Amino acid sequence: MRLSRFFMPVLKETPAEAEIVSHRLMLRAGMIRQQSAGIYAWLPLGHRVLQKIAAIVREEQDRAGAIELLMPTIQSADLWRESGRYDAYGPEMLRFEDRHEREMLYGPTNEEMITEIFRASVKSYRDLPLNLYHIQWKFRDERRPRFGVMRGREFLMKDAYSFDLDETGARDAYRKMFIAYMRTFQRLGLRAVPMRADTGPIGGDLSHEFIVLAPTGESAVFYDAAYEEADWAGADVSFENTEAGRAGRERAVGDFLRHYAATEEMHDAARFEAEAPPARRRQGRGIEVGHIFYFGEKYSRPMRASVAGPDGTDRPVHMGSYGIGVSRLVAAIIEASHDEAGVIWPRSVAPFGVGLANLKQGDAQTDAACETAYAALVKCGLDPLYDDTDARPGAKFAAMDLIGVPHQLIVGPKGLARGVVELKDRRSGEKAELSLESALAKLSA
């Protein structure tokens, strides 16, 4: 992408409303624009990151055996009356009427709808286990939206729903999602710690929150350092529906959960000292980015979602639901990875792979070198952002640091006179001078 043809309205000054660093940086980098309290437009740069995160979430859901579909944002009140939640949910749910005075709502979650879809078609235990998910916008009319997309009213959520014949199956479905979540957060460059959680309005008796460790997080957390070390992306955990697969998942999750982790509200100092050796005790701050629930027959029973078991009799399915705040993750990643100059994106979600700065646009030799570099970077799939504007070098450097792409390739006449360009690593800040050829070779390696 050429910056001259892109839409990236960066701001030199910080809009007054932004309190936390991710909100400030997202506004300054031109990633989002507020349209209403807790409601944001995603500008091209922010949209790119959102899509990259969604893609990783999708890949890991697919890997774990979940199947993607897409449900509407607008739902009928009748559906929610079946589960009893239409009256139970409260003013967080946005309700309205269509022209025929039918009561509608903007979905805050989709348990009812997915249960309706399931019961219409699935009649036999032979079709289980089943896990259906979508990535869709939600609306919850928060009492107090704040911190930009960290707690917006409209937000993008991945929500998955599992269906099993019995509790044993449902617990395995729960573990699959648990592992998928750990893999997902690791691929996003985040350290996430699972913590036992209340089930809240979704209900059920088994639930974990996934808390991303970030110094500016909202809640204090206490945890065992074992959670920093596990390698889930490389772990040999199978998602096969075999006895060996199930046993492996049970072992892996059980192993992992034997360590101590608690949010401040649920922290037990005595247990912490008993269960975690001093060298592994960690105290930090965190942001909730995922929440998983097993709630059995809470919806299947009132909504009559049942299947025939091996004995031919019908029984309500056991369900669980699994959410990841995709739009919140954009802010969480920034909270976890930034410096004074701007965002430092993990490579996996960076809006561009490399920034290419032309320090003297209009200079024939510099332009030619940049065009060569740009073509090469595009060709090897690095998705470069080429700053081909006539802005001053200082402004270009500041903007590149702000948007935080992993590498910067800096090309100017002074360097070219000596046969070199500059290659800067955004995270370490290290700069190297080398020939254009070797810089390109290094980037594409």
Added chain:
RNA sequence: CGGAGUGUAGCUCAGCCUGGUAGAGCACCACGUUCGGGACGUGGGGGUCGUAGGUUCGAAUCCUGCCACUCCGACCA
């Protein structure tokens, strides 16, 4: 929902107290000089002063209602 506060140009803000018909910096446009860490000069464009009403010869400024947004508390991906 309780408490506090703010609405003036795309952004940051001054002007309001003490009414006299709207300003600065940044951003934007033109020209020139510049150009390796957010340049400078000259000229220019852009504002229903949140909104409705009231007071007044005259309201951004004083009064009232409404709306929007922000912050602090109790809840959440």
